[in-house]
Amino acid sequence: GAGVSQSPSNKVTEKGKDVELRCDPISGHTALYWYRQRLGQGLEFLIYFQGNSAPDKSGLPSDRFSAERTGESVSTLTIQRTQQEDSAVYLCASSRGPETQYFGPGTRLLVL
Amino acid sequence: KNEVEQSPQNLTAQEGEFITINCSYSVGISALHWLQQHPGGGIVSLFMLSSGKKKHGRLIATINIQEKHSSLHITASHPRDSAVYICAVQTGANSKLTFGKGITLSVRP
Numbered sequence: 001g002a003g004v005s006q007s008p009s010n011k012v013t014e015k016g017k018d019v020e021l022r023c024d025p026i027s028g029h030t031a032l033y034w035y036r037q038r039l040g041q042g043l044e045f046l047i048y049f050q051g052n053s054a055p056d057k058s059g060l061p062s063d064r065f066s067a068e069r070t071g072e073s074v075s076t077l078t079i080q081r082t083q084q085e086d087s088a089v090y091l092c093a094s095s096r097g098p099e100t101q102y103f104g105p106g107t108r109l110l111v112l
Numbered sequence: 113k114n115e116v117e118q119s120p121q122n123l124t125a126q127e128g129e130f131i132t133i134n135c136s137y138s139v140g141i142s143a144l145h146w147l148q149q150h151p152g153g154g155i156v157s158l159f160m161l162s163s164g165k166k167k168h169g170r171l172i173a174t175i176n177i178q179e180k181h182s183s184l185h186i187t188a189s190h191p192r193d194s195a196v197y198i199c200a201v202q203t204g205a206n207s208k209l210t211f212g213k214g215i216t217l218s219v220r221p
Contacts, residue, residue: 033208033209035209041213042198042211042212042213042214043198043200043209043211044211045208045209045210048207048208056207056208058208059208089153091155098142098143098202099160100145100157100160101145101157101209102157103147103154103155103156103157105153105154106153106154108153
């Protein structure tokens with residue numbers, strides 16, 4: 001079956017532009033997570049969805065970051081007025097409840 | 113101090129060697145995860161465990177809840193095992209993962 005997919009795989013944007021990243025979780029997975037990995041650094045949590053609600057947004061670094069999930073399926077992570085420090089790989093993961101998380105391939109974002 | 117500490121930071125081994133990677137954590141957890149990240153960046157979940165020991169092929173993961181410590185063992189290591197191994201903890205059901213910085217393993221032929 002299909003795994004977690006993310007799009008685009010790569011995104012280059014200019015400082016100040018908005019970007020939208022998409023995650024398609026595994027069908028039937030109610031939990032969805034967004035993580036970020038900056039170059040040479042470890043993974044950091046951004047936001048968690050259970051169904052369409054987000055009980056934990058504690059990792060979002062600023063109000064320029066927002067995310068939504070619709071239909072207990074697709075999620076989009078939006079970064080407004082991008083800054084160079086937003087450059088990173090943005091990873092999405094999904095799970096069926098309190099079980100193993102399955103990671104997508106990530107979106108590589110470069111802000112020039 | 114990070115909630116999740118991994119050691120050593122970098123590890124080089126010869127093909128065939130037995131390898132141990134360690135992870136210590138400082139918070140109460142519901143589960144601990146071992147992840148593998150290959151140079152292309154893809155992340156694969158190896159184990160999720162909350163007690164005892166799990167084995168999958170040449171990989172063995174153990175956890176000691178009282179000592180807040182976990183180990184990942186690789187038997188008969190192979191160059192294709194070269195990757196970054198990441199330990200992550202979960203503090204509640206369906207909660208976020210908190211990650212260690214990862215250990216870069218290089219297995220030489």
